[in-house]
Amino acid sequence: MFTSIQAFEQNWKQESGSTQKLLDVLTDESLNQEVSPQDRTLGRVAWHIVTTLHEMMSRTGLDFDAPHHDAPLPASASVIAESYRKASANMLEAIRRNWTDATLPETSEMYGESWPNGLTLSILVSHQIHHRGQMTVLMRQAGLRVPGIYGPSREEWAEMNMQAPTV
Numbered sequence: 001m002f003t004s005i006q007a008f009e010q011n012w013k014q015e016s017g018s019t020q021k022l023l024d025v026l027t028d029e030s031l032n033q034e035v036s037p038q039d040r041t042l043g044r045v046a047w048h049i050v051t052t053l054h055e056m057m058s059r060t061g062l063d064f065d066a067p068h069h070d071a072p073l074p075a076s077a078s079v080i081a082e083s084y085r086k087a088s089a090n091m092l093e094a095i096r097r098n099w100t101d102a103t104l105p106e107t108s109e110m111y112g113e114s115w116p117n118g119l120t121l122s123i124l125v126s127h128q129i130h131h132r133g134q135m136t137v138l139m140r141q142a143g144l145r146v147p148g149i150y151g152p153s154r155e156e157w158a159e160m161n162m163q164a165p166t167v
Contacts, residue, residue: 064094
């Protein structure tokens with residue numbers, strides 16, 4: 001749980017940057033990649049990350065410009081990537097404008113529970129990390145180059161003339 005806006009901001013810059021790296025690699029063709037017909041496509045997972053920013057944070061009363069949870073899935077990967085870029089920046093600006101460290105313990109109803117704002121921010125970050133993991137598998141299946149997030153990807157190891165660790 002975050003106890004300072006500054007700590008969240010530092011973490012968000014890192015984590016949203018990692019999310020943006022993945023979104024920027026997507027192609028229009030890759031958006032239809034799926035594990036099975038019962039699961040979200042790569043495009044649907046990516047768009048879910050985008051729309052969750054507003055969906056989750058609006059529950060705290062925070063208001064900012066971003067696609068809503070029911071916004072239709074764009075057919076363009078670049079639209080998804082740019083929508084995230086703008087929504088993320090708008091969300092961060094709204095937090096800076098409207099919240100202080102003292103508002104982080106305040107609670108809001110979140111999915112049938114009462115969460116402090118600092119916990120909501122933490123879960124928002126974890127939510128993106130969770131879905132980035134799903135995206136990387138779908139990206140590999142779609143033949144896309146996966147960028148490194150918390151270290152080099154297989155392709156990046158190869159570019160450094162090194163073998164990726166197998167364990």
